[in-house]
Amino acid sequence: MRAIEISTPGGPEVLRLVERPDPVPNAHEVLIRVTASGVNRPDVFQRAGHYPPPPGASDLPGLEIAGEIVGGDLESSANRWGFKRGDRVCALVTGGGYADLAVAPILQCLPIPAGLSDVEAASLPENYFTVWSNVMDRAMLGRGEGGDDEVLLVQGGTSGIGVAAVQIAHALGHRVFATAGSDDKCRAVEALGAERGINYRTEDFVEVVRELTRGRGADVVLDMVAGDYVPREIQAMADGGRLVLIATLGGAKAEVPFAEVMRRRLTITGSTLRPRPVAFKAAIAANLRERVWPLLACAAIKPVIYRTFAAEHAAQAHALMESSTHIGKIMLAW
Secondary structure (H helix, E strand, O other), X not given: OEEEEEOOOOOHHHEEEXXXXXXXXXXXXXXXXXXXXXXXXXXXXXXXXXXOOOOOOOOOOOOEEEEEEEEEOOOOOOOOOOOOOOOEEEEEOOOOOOEOEEEEEHHHEEEOOOOOOHHHHHOOHHHXXXXXXXXXXXXXXXXXXXXXXXXXXXXXXXXXXXXXXXHHHHHOOXXXXXXXXXXXXXXXXXXXXXXXXXXXXXXOHHHHHHHHOOOOOEEEEEEOOOOOHHHHXXXXXXXXXXXXXOOOOOOOOOOOOHHHHHHOOOEXXXXXXXXXXXXXXXXXHHHHHHHHHHHHHOOOOOOOEEXXXXXXXXXXXXXXXXXXXXXXXXXXXX
């Protein structure tokens, strides 16, 4: 098979197109002929040498794919949705997505929603699994002290994660605010369902959120920045609010006013998805299929593809990711 490998830790130029032996699926796994792969920030971290794959995972980057099932353990008891050879699916994988063949646990596969292309479908798994796990399950949006009226603040609203979080929360009936780095990006997140895009270069998101919630604040904050954002996010949170951290782009350390955390019953948590077991991810897949896939099928939620590169130009895709000028997803086509 053709694959994009990391020749040595470094910049985008270390990605190279190679030939590798075809992967062999194990029990409860399927073999997928990949037509599209998503490019995500963890791929960039792995390429730079800062995010090694978990034990047993492929050394190839790539955490989400779409394509056609061409083999594997289709008689598995885990094949709860009756997938068969020739079905078009998208899947979350722990690595190996930058290749024209990949294996995936059958429980982490989902049918491609009606009306979506393979490129659009491949843009879904990593971000949608992450958002559902952290915003809906871990931070319990809509099930905290604010009830059905709970508010979400998304840091980095035009990233792949941000676009998914804004759309899902809005479609499920929640008020959403999102930060972005330009006025144009703020208008883009508003078009996706955010009540207000907040330009973090010219505005104080604490003041904006508290003003627009009449002093109450956000019930859930989804944060990919961390660092000195954390104490400010605490100021922007409602009593009983939950801050969930999924990346540390702004630094891995912060000063936290713990007396305020205790007094206001705040929760600070975080997670990583990649090393979690298949059973954990399977539960997320089931929730997505029940709650989110119908929203995709009726176009209440739409994938946002910024640019698609031919797979052999993966280095250009990574350079674009690191520029942070994109809105939505960067994809590879095989």
